[in-house]
Amino acid sequence: GDVRIGPFDYNLYANSQLENIAEINHLPLKTVGNASVLVSDVGKAEDASQIQSSIVRVDGQPSVYLPVLKQGGSTISVVNGIKNAVSHLLDIPAQLVTKVVFDQSVFVKDAIQNLVLIGIIGLTLTAGLILMFFSSLRATFGVLLSVPLSVLAAFIALSLTGNTVNAMILGGLALAFPRLINNCVVVLESIFRHLEMGESPEVAAEKGGNEVALPVLAATLCTAVVFFPVTFLYGVSKFLFSALAIAVVLSLFASYFVALTVVPLFCARYLKPRPAGAETAAKEKLSVANRFQNWFNHLYQRFLRGYERLLDWSLGRPLATVVVLMGLCLLGFGLYPFVGVSYFPKTDPGQFIINVKAPSGTRLEETEALVEQVEAVIKDEVPTNELDVVVSNIGVTPGFSSIYTSNSAQHTATVQVSLKPGHRLSSFDYMRRIRRRIRKSLPQLSVYFQSGGLVDAIINLGFPAPIDIQISGSNLEQAHQTAMELARQARTLPGVSDVLVPQDIDYPALQLNVDRLHAGELGLTSKEVVQNVITALTSDMMIAPSYWVDPKSGNDYLLTVQYPE
Known part of the structure; x- marks a missing residue:
């Protein structure tokens, strides 16, 4: 409050907030007459830590492990933001080393790299084929330009529909890449055919595009309608494959639009007329490119003649052709029992998780010693040049944070192992080796291995196993x-x-029986007895939490009472 004294108005402050920890020792607990019992008479106040119920080890070094969960948004953006925040921490000790040990955005980045690699390979092979068939660098550039335009249009449509770029979206684009190129090549071939008939580039582009507009549309619709049944899926299947289907369908229609607009426009503007005598003139020049073109055309004509002979033979013997084809189909179905079946293809995430259980009731220190032996097995089986980091989370801290760990008590632990990129053996091979070693050298432990990958986590609906x-x-x-x-x-x-x-x-547990009659004779209730036992063993943090606010930093600290360990 405030008080008015003389000509001034004064604010009033009380000394209810202690300035430092040492002042807590001078607090009176009880006063009888002129004698007071202070905190320092029965104990001491100090900057300490609560009773430890969990331990985190990063490559054998005691550490603090902070898991971060994403809710919405882009995985890469969230991870990059966290890395940026961690690298700019202020007012921290020099010996404190911060490091992001597990990064789920690696899977998305790998998917992007694979998509880029597939795109480069596809465009390179397409460019080579177009050069072999059409002998035109301009036509090749036109097709190469249409693919990124189709992908860009698909990304714009995905953004407008509220989708984000993820592994399934990128997988769908990789699946649609051949069809994106095919639409443009079909339109380009039709335009070239009219150019070879002596028409101008403008007329050839218009006629060539109009002739194949309907067939290309039919082919695009046939491919797109295959993904329509995805709308009838449910559960995790719909969650996964809907994104893939959306990416394929949007990119296909974007490719159709580009193939019938950009490609004809490019050909009309940049392709040159091809007079009837152009082929003869080209042969007379006998350049390296023309020689290769003549050689390729000669082989292609031989292939066509062979195909014509095979087609004539098949049409002349329809019954035998049908019997042979049906026999090949039946042979293919006969191989089905020898092929493994799985819900989703196995991927190597480059990491794995070991859930460790010691005998029930094992103390935290004993569990840490057992986990240290597990870490030794891991380092023995995985070469140093392939092992990235080993994070062991032992025990569990009471509170809300316990819902984010699979540990249930001090006898349980979770060991996460990350491998370096380019490791020689797969994660599953190392899992088999380590499992065999642990069962042989540490039979008292129950272990369960998980791949720890993003795909398996989604497929398992968050459960640790595919079958729950x-x-x-x-x-x-x-x-x-x-x-x-x-x-x-x-x-x-x-x-x-x-x-x-x-x-x-x-x-294991101990039963505490309170004699209520004798406790009452001493002026105690059973609740007070239990609370004092809890305070003596695990502090009073759970039954009577109190806080002290540091006036210098503004941070609040739990003020608890506990007996010396």
Whole structure:
């Protein structure tokens, strides 16, 4: 408040906020007569830490691990923003080293690089084919120009429909690349045919485009309608393949628009007329390009004559042709049982996760010692030049952060292993080797391996395994016994590598019985007894949280009471 004294108005401040930690020691807890019991009489106030219930190790070094989850937005933008923020931290100790150890944007960046690589290879091969068939650098440039225009138009349409660039979108564009090129090549071939008939580039572009407009549209619609059944999918399948279908359909229609507008316009403006005697004149020059063109045309004509003979033979024997084709189809279906079946192709994410469970009730320090042995096995099996980082998250911290970890208590741990790019063996090979070593040298541990990849996380709907069996019932012990029996039977099935029952019902415990009669004689309630036991063992943070605000930094700190460890 304020007070008016004389000609001035004064603000009033109380000393309820302590300036430093040392002043806490002089706080009176109880006063009887003229004697006071201070905090320093029964304990001491110091800048300490709460009782440790979890440990994080990064390459064996004790660390603080901060997972960041994305909600909407672009993965690459979020990751780049986090890296930029981490690299510009202020007022931190010199010995504090910050590092982004796991980066999910790598998968998206790899998909972009693969798309660019596929595009470059496709455009290079297309340019070579167009040069061989048409012997025109300008026509080749026209086709190469149409592909990025089609992709750009598809990106604009994706942005307008609220989609983001992700792995499935990029996969759809990679799948549509051949069709993008095909539409332009078909239109270009029609225009060249009219040029060779002696027509001007303007007339050839108009007639050539009009002649193939309907066939190219029909081919585009046939390809696009194949993806229509995707609209009937549900669950994770619809989530995955809808994005792929959207990318393919939008890029196809963009390609159709470019093929019938940009390509004819380019040909009418930049292609030169081809008089009837041009071919003869070209042969007389006998340049290297013309010699290669003549050689290629000679081989192509031989191929056409061979195809004509095969076609004549097939048309002359329709029954035999049908029987041979049906036999080849049946042979293909006969090979189906020998081909493996999976919901989604296996990809090598370059990392994997090991869920570790020690015997129930194992102390945090003992679990850390066991995890250290697991880390030694990993470093022994994975060469140093291929191992990037090993992050071990041991135990769990009580509070909201526990919902973001698969650990359930001090006897559980999660070990994340990241491999360097270009590793010689796949992640699954290293997983098999490490699994075999751990089962042999550390039989007391239960381990479960996950690929840790973005694709598997989506396919599994966030669950750690592709097959998740949930058992519920009013009898917890019977439900757990049923789960253990199912796990035992599942381990005997061929192809099953790991089976994990994450819940434990055999955690050791001590029963605390309060004699309410004797407690009442001492003026205590059972609640007060339990609260004092909790304070003695794990501090009073959970039952009576209090805070002290540092006036210098403005940061608030938990002010707890706990017994010396």
